Amino acid sequence: NAGVTQTPKFRILKIGQSMTLQCTQDMNHNYMYWYRQDPGMGLKLIYYSVGAGITDKGEVPNGYNVSRSTTEDFPLRLELAAPSQTSVYFCASSPRGVAKNIQYFGAGTRLSVL
Amino acid sequence: RKEVEQDPGPFNVPEGATVAFNCTYSNSASQSFFWYRQDCRKEPKLLMSVYSSGNEDGRFTAQLNRASQYISLLIRDSKLSDSATYLCAVNTGTGGFKTIFGAGTRLFVKA
Numbered sequence: 448n449a450g451v452t453q454t455p456k457f458r459i460l461k462i463g464q465s466m467t468l469q470c471t472q473d474m475n476h477n478y479m480y481w482y483r484q485d486p487g488m489g490l491k492l493i494y495y496s497v498g499a500g501i502t503d504k505g506e507v508p509n510g511y512n513v514s515r516s517t518t519e520d521f522p523l524r525l526e527l528a529a530p531s532q533t534s535v536y537f538c539a540s541s542p543r544g545v546a547k548n549i550q551y552f553g554a555g556t557r558l559s560v561l
Numbered sequence: 562r563k564e565v566e567q568d569p570g571p572f573n574v575p576e577g578a579t580v581a582f583n584c585t586y587s588n589s590a591s592q593s594f595f596w597y598r599q600d601c602r603k604e605p606k607l608l609m610s611v612y613s614s615g616n617e618d619g620r621f622t623a624q625l626n627r628a629s630q631y632i633s634l635l636i637r638d639s640k641l642s643d644s645a646t647y648l649c650a651v652n653t654g655t656g657g658f659k660t661i662f663g664a665g666t667r668l669f670v671k672a
Contacts, residue, residue, distance in 0.1 A: 487569065487664055490648070537605070548595070552605050
């Protein structure tokens, strides 16, 4: 009963380093999302995907890239990390049909850029 | 004006109290509405959807007021375990990528 799995749980990066946040879901959901959550600021959508091979920008995409080669996986790439990218990152997914707007979240990745 | 606004709180209430949160939204074309619960340092989890007719799940009641563009969450007989942050979420279109989350309202229930 894994649901949405994110790795790593924690990471410290130096300014200018790059990394990939992994996200995989086993619910066969078509829609997948990446959010960042800063203290007191709510969830901001970075990128989303409506299916394998299809991705699109959300509200705050700068400094990030994504790919969706399979239904299950939706990795988020940070290039040239900056302190402003210090945040908690959540991956989420949702099914098709009437429940398409209900999202299931992974446990999050806490990232610090120093 | 933010698209979705919540009172950040915190709300400090004793066990057994009734507490209500409101969430206002600016897009009158919004189509679906949700309350999520987020425990400290955890991910958000769906608490309940909000329907036009209002809906109840045990001690929790959610209501939608389209005319005034707000949704509400009422918690009766508060438990210590209700302590969390409650996020409202509003869909402005079809698809989860059209979801706007509020910043959340923190609730502390004390013995």
